[in-house]
Amino acid sequence: MMSRIRRTGLAVAAIVAIALVSVSCTHQNEEANKKEDVKSVSQTLTEETAHQQIVSYLQKTADETGVGFSLTSDGNNHGSPLQPGGLMPCYDGNKEQGAHQVQAEYWVVGIPAGQLPRYKTLLQDTWTKWGWKLDPEATPTLAGVATPDNYSFILQDAGKGDGWLSVTAASPCFPFEGNGATTPLPSEIHRRTS
Template sequence: MGAALSKTPDNPGLAVKNHVKPLPNPCWDGNEKSSGPRYLRVGYWITGLPVGRVSEEFLAIQEAWKRNGWQVDSSIPSVSKAALPDGYGLQLQDAGKGDGSLSLTGFSPCVPESTIAELQPDPTTIERPS
């Protein structure tokens, strides 16, 4: 089957990612909460990784981001963040629970609230293209 993105982790001891998108998070101007632009975010577990390879896959993903020229912050050992040139970003996190414990979250820069249509539920699984 191979690797995929899924709302349900391989490790049953981990939480299922929310299938319904909540209202996007408001952008903040300093410490003032805004009612205007919002950040969008989506999270998945990386499933189907070979047994015992979570650490190696974590490092391989970081290296792929660096090869793409993305700014990578890996100052926290179990978390890696990639900032893309267009303001979007990715966060990879190892939950430290063994196999099936890598999560991937994508997030946007602030987008005008008027451009956000009604949010549909995220797909339950995103298979790796062949």
């Protein structure tokens, strides 16, 4: 009888120990997941340099592919404006004095009629050719890429035909003290003529 109680006690102790280890591992996994959600903050980046880099990347894209980028679509989609870009907080919990990033949203313009899918593929292929990493969860209508210096570009086809392809660019996060660009993002970016 005593050995049965001792075995039962050992079994209960083992179950409690396993439960405690499981809770501890779950807590550690939750903490690791929280850390993954935290965006890194570039201490040397500013709003001004983020503007310049986004424009530089879009200009290089326009020069290579022949498309342009504009706040106004050259299609019939004026009923669906882009969300306003600009300076955005990186964290919901610290919107006022916390880290920020630059976001810019443009329509892709200059695509010949009926060629939207081909040009979406061209843009995506051009960016990956430059070594930008394609999000493995890309879909036929939404594809994100990340540059080696942590800028991201999301190409979105609204699925409504010509004039409905947009790109959203976002810089890495930078400290609040880096806010204050002197040069606004341009309303249009087109291929440079030689």
